[in-house]
Amino acid sequence: MSERKYTDQHEWLEVDGDLITVGITDFAQSELGDIVFVELPEVGAALTAGEEVIVIESVKAAGEVGSPLNGVVEAVNEVLADAPETINEDPLGTGWLIKVRTSEAPDLSGFMDDAAYSAFTEDS
Numbered sequence: 001m002s003e004r005k006y007t008d009q010h011e012w013l014e015v016d017g018d019l020i021t022v023g024i025t026d027f028a029q030s031e032l033g034d035i036v037f038v039e040l041p042e043v044g045a046a047l048t049a050g051e052e053v054i055v056i057e058s059v060k061a062a063g064e065v066g067s068p069l070n071g072v073v074e075a076v077n078e079v080l081a082d083a084p085e086t087i088n089e090d091p092l093g094t095g096w097l098i099k100v101r102t103s104e105a106p107d108l109s110g111f112m113d114d115a116a117y118s119a120f121t122e123d124s
Contacts, residue, residue, distance in 0.1 A: 004092075005111035007068050008120065012092060013111065019074060020106060023096040024056070024065060027121045031090050032058040038084045040076040040098060047071050047100060052098055056087070068111070071100035 005013045010028035014021040029035065039055040047053055047067035054065035076098050079086055087095035112120060 002124065003108070003113060004043060005108050005113065006117035006120075009066060009068075010121075011013045011065060011068055013068055013106075013108075015106065018102045020069065020071065020100045020102060021096050022065075022068060022098050023118070024087065024091055025121075026091050028063075029091045029095070029115050031091065032056060032063060033060045034058055035087045038080040038097070040080065041073050043073050043076060045073045047073060056084075065097065067100070069100065069102060071102040073098055074101040075099040089123065100110075 003015050005015070006025060007013070010025045010031075012023050012025050019031060035056055035058045037055075037057040041047070041053045045053070049067055049069050051067050051111060052064040053067045056063050077086075077096050079094065079099070089095065
């Protein structure tokens with residue numbers, strides 16, 4: 001059973017063993033507006049928690065997405081190269097960004113669950 005968690009930077013993580021799918025939240029995509037370009041890291045790239053690894057550009061802003069944890073990029077969402085608007089259309093599903101493999105079970109205690117993230121965005 002996978003478990004979805006959220007960061008205070010409006011990223012989501014879905015954990016399935018040592019493979020973590022990362023994306024941005026619906027709140028984040030709505031704040032960015034129409035997404036026109038996404039730059040993803042290379043498969044095999046080593047990631048360090050907090051390091052900026054993804055660039056997302058929209059018609060009104062550009063933003064960076066930091067890695068929420070340490071690991072290695074296992075896969076990138078190739079669809080986004082030709083259809084970056086997929087993030088706007090389905091940010092929590094087909095609009096995922098990268099899949100990261102961790103060498104150890106990630107510590108998720110610092111991330112929010114659905115209820116905590118909802119409360120967090122209401123205060124934003």
